[in-house]
Amino acid sequence: MADEVPPWAARIRDERRSRQWSQRDMAKRLMEVATEETRRSLPLRESIVRNIGNWEAGKHEPKDPYRVLYARAFEIAEDRLFNDSYKRSRKTPEEILARVLPEGDPKALLTIGTGRRIGMGDVTDLSARVHGLRLADDVLAGGDLIGPAFRELDTAVQLYRETVHSEEVGRSLLVSIGEFAQIAGWVASDAGRHEQAAQAYRLGISATREAGDAALESYLLGSLAYQVTNTGDPGEGAELARATLEAVERHPSPGVRALAWDRLAWAHTRVGEAQAAIRALGEASTAFTVGSQDDDPAYVYWMNTGELQIMEARVYTELGRPLRAVPLLVDVLGRYNATHTRELALYLSWLAVALADGGEPEEAVRATWRMLNLSGEVVSDRLAQRSHVILEHLQPYRDLPEVRELLTHHPMPPNSK
Incomplete structure (x- = not known):
């Protein structure tokens, strides 16, 4: 697949990855190379991290002083770093x-x-x-x-x-x-x-x-891509997700192909490539309808239209389109197997975030209480991380009695903003 970001965006992203820096590392480096006067005018590191994600996705180009700081951090001339002649090596x-x-x-x-x-x-x-x-x-x-x-x-x-x-x-x-x-x-x-x-x-x-076994190799690569996307460098997760897809693009199993597209959709989302993510969601839906599920190996028994809807909703939530996510999540959760406690709680967490982002904090609190009650005895790092995310998204509404009560019983971790 072609990289759709501008050359300068691909360049600053690839230069960062080649040094094995995370986006947080990059923000730290930009602050370190700034003069004392410039550093005083910079926002908090978390804001710079968000900007880095947007710059690398090509959403907008860094302005001064960030262009100069990038050049210093990479030790590359500014005009060379931000010109239009860069071609990525796959x-x-x-x-x-x-x-x-x-x-x-x-x-x-x-x-x-x-x-x-x-x-x-x-x-x-x-x-x-x-x-x-x-x-x-x-x-x-x-x-x-x-x-x-x-x-x-x-x-x-x-x-x-x-x-x-x-x-x-x-x-x-x-x-x-x-x-x-x-x-x-x-x-x-x-x-x-x-x-x-x-x-x-x-x-x-x-x-x-x-x-x-190309299909099983793809499944393993996809699992790894998902982990790297969520806990490491989303750009590297996207590269692995592309490799996952290439391994099974013509495989007869609709579940295997749809899952590979889903992994790629999520990686594009985390990188900030909205159009590519939505296109991959469409490809996943199409892949699931082409072929016979009799060709699916046993390990994709869990793939179904509901799981595709869940991923679609997660993508829309992450991309800041909660009003498109909420109906999808409500539909799936209304018929989800209640014995699958961890997944049910995880999907409720996405509903809570989408409701909070969509300006429905009271409904978000109700979904959060249900999610927390379900996950109380579940030893899952994924659930713990999602709990923190929900509380962050509810912070703007902390003056509401419902939100205040929730935050009293479940305060933000000490290292959170």
């Missing part, structure tokens, strides 16, 4: 993975050893166990599942390493390792263990490449 998925994943060769874990001979029956047992973990993840949070998930992953790796098996069985074992790695990584990410999640994803990507 990185391969391997180069992106090398940047965002820990060092080490996961294939070392997959060396075949010697021992008892196993057959496809053993692999079938593994498939049943990994699907059981997925179903458990529907009703339990990462903090509850992280131990069992990684024990199952370790068991699958040991089975591959310490047994004798045919080439066909070996390939199926590698696929099982990939599936266990995906759910283990997802669980670890939900528990806030992002480094551990990245290690699991990396192992799974290596195993699925060895097995030649």
Whole structure:
């Protein structure tokens, strides 16, 4: 896909990423290179971070003194940095993975050893166990599942390493390792263990490449892209999401293709590329209607039109269009499976934010109370982060009695604004 941002926006974004600076790091650098007099006139760092996101998305061009500060921070002449001749060099998925994943060769874990001979029956047992973990993840949070998930992953790796098996069985074992790695990584990410999640994803990507399973590799790449988009550099998440899509663009599974487009839509949203995000949402919806769900692998059993609506609503909320998000969320939440407590609470958090941003603070408070009551016993880092986001969006209404009561019972964390 072509990069739609102006050359200068791509340049300042790529220069930042090449130095492995987050947008917060970039704001810090801009403040550090400013003169004392200029620094006194700069806004708070959080405001600069928001500006950086807008500049890198090409929404508007930095003005003085920021052009000069950028040139100093990058040690590049201002006229060269902001000219129109810059052309991006596209990185391969391997180069992106090398940047965002820990060092080490996961294939070392997959060396075949010697021992008892196993057959496809053993692999079938593994498939049943990994699907059981997925179903458990529907009703339990990462903090509850992280131990069992990684024990199952370790068991699958040991089975591959310490047994004798045919080439066909070996390939199926590698696929099982990939599936266990995906759910283990997802669980670890939900528990806030992002480094551990990245290690699991990396192992799974290596195993699925060895097995030649492009769809499962895409699923793992997409899971990693989602984590990087949310907790790291959204631009790198977008690069991984593009790699995810390229791996399965012609795959027969509508669920696999739709999910890849959804991951890309969310990454575009977090980068601030609104038109690209909305176009990707449309592609996800189209992909889900083309082909037969009989071609969907078991691991995308949860993909349905409701999940597509949820992502659409999240994108609109993040892009500042809450009035488009609220009806979608109300529709889905009205028929959502109440036993899926974490997801229900997460989606209620998006409804609360959309209502607050749409000027309906009383309704936002009602959704927030429901979300907090549901999530009280759920050990999920994702839910904890979303709780903080809701409270931030309710701050402008803190003089209302309903909001004041909520904030009294659930105050903002000390390190929040």
